[in-house]
Ligand SMILES: Nc1ncnc2c1ncn2[C@@H]1O[C@H](COP(=O)(O)OP(=O)(O)OP(=O)(O)O)[C@@H](O)[C@H]1O
């Protein structure tokens with residue numbers, strides 16, 4: 200069963216009365232997402248991720264293309280679709296002086312939840328989103344992490360089958376983002392929710408998502424599981440060795456080494472997994488008698504992925 204079936208979706212933003220400006224945000228995007236999946240949209244600024252999510256969530260209408268969400272046509276059956284989905288944005292903002300329970304109750308009523316059911320649901324969400332200690336704090340005094348958790352809590356008020364998360368961990372420290380990611384994962388495992396999220400973070404997509412699509416300049420350039428994409432695009436961890444010139448010349452031929460590029464002070468090896476390959480590479484360097492002056496491991500940058508993809 201498909202949660203999302205979008206075909207050839209296009210959207211151009213038009214602005215300006217005299218000097219008309221046109222921004223093509225989506226140029227024929229086709230995307231399917233299975234029910235119960237966690238799906239990631241990855242891409243640079245301005246790629247069209249938020250536009251796509253907004254169209255899928257019925258907040259924007261496409262210029263062209265067909266979109267079925269939960270088997271319903273987003274244009275003709277928008278109301279029915281809306282009742283069954285929700286969206287939270289990392290950039291969300293709520294009325295500055297309201298407190299968490301008031302904000303949630305307000306949205307709950309908009310979604311048609313009232314009375315004791317509403318009170319119970321608000322309390323549950325405050326609890327599961329770890330907001331208990333902050334009930335009395337006005338919105339504008341909440342930290343970024345708390346605002347993000349509140350946005351998530353708001354998006355769960357109508358018990359959606361399908362949840363869109365636009366950069367859910369934007370601006371969060373690593374510890375808070377890890378907790379939020381666990382929470383997102385549990386929504387799928389415990390409630391069977393389908394989740395489509397956008398992110399700039401490769402690792403986040405890899406950790407959370409069954410499948411990932413790379414979107415750039417309004418087009419999907421590739422899709423697949425993290426492993427499939429890595430194999431396809433040959434992205435991996437980068438291990439930079441500081442070595443004497445010429446040392447490590449044979450590392451590029453070793454298993455798991457996707458690329459070995461000489462640098463000004465050594466060699467950069469792109470490997471499938473740094474954890475797995477670092478000991479082997481160090482052993483090989485040791486074996487050839489090379490002096491290793493330094494080692495640094497870094498995750499591949501999203502940009503590097505796109506450089507590979509755009510070739
Ligand atoms: N309301 C709007 N009016 C005019 N142009 C817009 C509007 N919303 C988005 N755009 C443009 O459409 C393109 C896609 O924007 P979108 O917000 O979907 O990208 P994004 O992938 O979400 O980027 P980011 O990672 O920065 O959030 C951009 O060129 C953007 O400037």
Ligand SMILES: [Mg+2]
Nearest residue numbers: 248249250365
């Ligand atoms: Mg965006």
